[in-house]
Amino acid sequence: MYTLDTNAIIYYLKDDQAAVSFFDVATRSASPLYVSTITEVELFGFSSLNFPEFEAINQLLNTVTIIPLDSRVARIAGSLRRQYHVKVPDSIIAATALVTHTTLVTRNERDFRRIPDIALHVL
Numbered sequence: 001m002y003t004l005d006t007n008a009i010i011y012y013l014k015d016d017q018a019a020v021s022f023f024d025v026a027t028r029s030a031s032p033l034y035v036s037t038i039t040e041v042e043l044f045g046f047s048s049l050n051f052p053e054f055e056a057i058n059q060l061l062n063t064v065t066i067i068p069l070d071s072r073v074a075r076i077a078g079s080l081r082r083q084y085h086v087k088v089p090d091s092i093i094a095a096t097a098l099v100t101h102t103t104l105v106t107r108n109e110r111d112f113r114r115i116p117d118i119a120l121h122v123l
Helices: 006-013 017-028 037-044 051-061 071-084 088-100
Strands: 002-004 033-036 065-067 103-106 120-122
Touching: 002 006, 002 088, 006 017, 006 037, 006 051, 006 103, 033 037, 033 088, 037 051, 037 065, 037 088, 065 088, 071 088, 088 103
Parallel strands: 002 033, 002 103, 033 065, 103 120
Antiparallel strands: none
């Protein structure tokens, strides 16, 4: 079971070999994939997003479970931000992984390695 960081999805959509390989293995093994609502905001928030990119993001998000930002996730994210000085979006993504008891898939290990209880899969 995995939670996807925004950059993991971006690299997959850009056909990055490491990301594509990860998604292929995860799909074949039917591993549940989770995405935080903040990732959804980040993906659809790019100012230069064109219609084919919008459709690709939408199609991919239809294959994962989107975890809403509820009070439990928000409180854990606030604690992570306060304790480990991570940015708000990263704290929400990390909290999502912790709440779902999943491994966080990311290309940016630096943002999350300070959080001792989080399992990482670095692309």
